[in-house]
Amino acid sequence: MNPAPSSNPVFVALDTTDPDYARELAERVRVHVGGLKLGLEFFSAHGPDGVRPFIELGLPVFLDLKYHDIPNTVAGACRAAASLGVSILNVHAQGGAAMMRAAVEAAKSVSPATQVIAVTMLTSLGDEDLLSLGLAPPVGDQVLRLASLARQSGLDGVVCSAHEIARLRKELGPDFLLVVPGIRPAGAALGDQRRVMGPAEARDAGASILVIGRPITGAADPALAARDIAQSLGISAI
Ligand code: C5P
Secondary structure, three states, X not given: OOOOOOOOOEEEEOOOOOHHHHHHHHHHHHHHOOEEEEEHHHHHHHHHHXXXXXXXXXXXXXXXXXXXXXXXXXXXXXXXXXXXXXXXXXXXXXXXXXXHHHHHHHHHHHOOOOEEEEEOOOOOOOHHHHHHOOOOOOHHHHHHHHHHHHHHOOOOEEEOOHHHHHHHHHHHOOOOEEEEOOEOOOOXXXXXXXXXXXXXXXXXXXXXXXXXXXXXXXXXXXXXXXXXXXXXXXXXXX
8 A cells, every 4th residue: 555665755746736737747757756745736626536546656645635623533534544545644733732643543543654744833934923823933943842742642753844854853853754845956946935955955954755846847857857856866766
């Protein structure tokens, strides 16, 4: 069900609602990446039946749906997602410890190899947003607090920004998964990402998985772009 993790840390984000285009992209880049990420956009349009063909491709799939609800509901959602055969799924750490424990228990009850990770603070939120939510800034301290809670609750890791890798790796130890978006190879357009890091730099700082979308999917030749990123990490196609 769950393919063995690859040594290639790059998961390509297939952010589209067009299943044929997503499938074509996945097939073109598959030998140069370690996994695929499907998110809310794709899932809202195509549901579990849309996800299954990507699992059948044989690459690990990260289903990025960021569950956040009462423990019983999140457990049900995690059980359903894990039984699809996804390798990674995620919840909001702000759902609390009981919700996170319920998520892990439910996912692992149907698929022990599925890894459950948490989103801490959305990177779109700044210190002023925290104040308006009644939370104490700075964002970095909230991220560490929620990541520690995720680890205590039995989660396998967190999604974090590149600039949080070093602190979280130091505080949370070598085995906690740090899944990092906002990665840009030298010369790539930033798009709406503000604080970015290069793939090798992020890996060397302690990232476990690099989530990369537009630098691959928006390239004139996605396979070549994915190959160049893999090569910059010292990985050649299988
Ligand atoms: O195209 P790009 O490389 O910016 O895509 C990054 C992916 O990571 C997108 O799927 C985006 O939704 C996701 N992501 C992010 N920032 C976060 C969490 C997830 O960019 N804080």
